[in-house]
Amino acid sequence: EAGVAQSPRYKIIEKRQSVAFWCNPISGHATLYWYQQILGQGPKLLIQFQNNGVVDDSQLPKDRFSAERLKGVDSTLKIQPAKLEDSAVYLCASSLPPEGSLAGELFFGEGSRLTVL
Amino acid sequence: SQKIEQNSEALNIQEGKTATLTCNYTNYSPAYLQWYRQDPGRGPVFLLLIRENEKEKRKERLKVTFDTTLKQSLFHITASQPADSATYLCATCPVGTASKLTFGTGTRLQVTL
Numbered sequence: 001e002a003g004v005a006q007s008p009r010y011k012i013i014e015k016r017q018s019v020a021f022w023c024n025p026i027s028g029h030a031t032l033y034w035y036q037q038i039l040g041q042g043p044k045l046l047i048q049f050q051n052n053g054v055v056d057d058s059q060l061p062k063d064r065f066s067a068e069r070l071k072g073v074d075s076t077l078k079i080q081p082a083k084l085e086d087s088a089v090y091l092c093a094s095s096l097p098p099e100g101s102l103a104g105e106l107f108f109g110e111g112s113r114l115t116v117l
Numbered sequence: 118s119q120k121i122e123q124n125s126e127a128l129n130i131q132e133g134k135t136a137t138l139t140c141n142y143t144n145y146s147p148a149y150l151q152w153y154r155q156d157p158g159r160g161p162v163f164l165l166l167i168r169e170n171e172k173e174k175r176k177e178r179l180k181v182t183f184d185t186t187l188k189q190s191l192f193h194i195t196a197s198q199p200a201d202s203a204t205y206l207c208a209t210c211p212v213g214t215a216s217k218l219t220f221g222t223g224t225r226l227q228v229t230l
Contacts, residue, residue, distance in 0.1 A: 004160075035220075040125075040222075042121075043161065043206075045217055045218065056216045093160070098216075102168075103151075103216070105166065106151075108161050108162070111158075
């Protein structure tokens with residue numbers, strides 16, 4: 001079974017530039033997550049989709065970050081303009097729909113490492 | 118505010134010993150906790166889920182406990198091996214919701230020969 005695919009794996013940009021990350025979840029997984037992981041910290045949820053609808057984006061810096069999941073499959077996360085503090089690994093994860101209040105096991109991609117200079 | 122706390126200091130143990138990692142939570146009443154393993158440069162990998170009505174869960178050399186009174190989960194690796202060296206993360210959702218799965222900071226485990 002194919003896992004969660006992410007690209008690019010690495011990206012280096014200057015501050016104030018823009019960047020986009022792409023994620024293809026496991027087939028059949030209705031729930032898709034974007035997490036930001038800063039070095040030495042745990043993953044921080046940015047946005048959660050259920051099919052193509054947003055479940056939670058309370059921690060997404062909406063002045064510079066945007067995400068979409070057209071057709072309920074692939075997703076893109078965009079940062080514009082980037083700041084130095086956006087340097088992190090951006091992890092995409094997917095899961096089967098929750099069973100009531102029980103979130104399913106998350107399957108993560110390898111991540112996209114962003115360096116902002 | 119709601120917090121999930123793990124010991125940020127690395128845990129160093131000898132091969133063959135039992136490693137015990139701690140996950141404490143405050144201002145949460147989680148119905149369950151999940152544990153993940155993360156290797157450098159890789160995404161986290163799911164290991165175990167324990168529900169609030171399960172005091173203990175086992176999978177091969179792994180054991181997880183859940184104490185809702187102490188607001189704590191313990192993660193044990195018995196007969197540890199150098200290949201167990203990684204960062205271990207715990208995660209949970211606010212009660213009554215399956216959204217906003219929140220992770221702790223993780224604890225790095227180093228198993229030496």
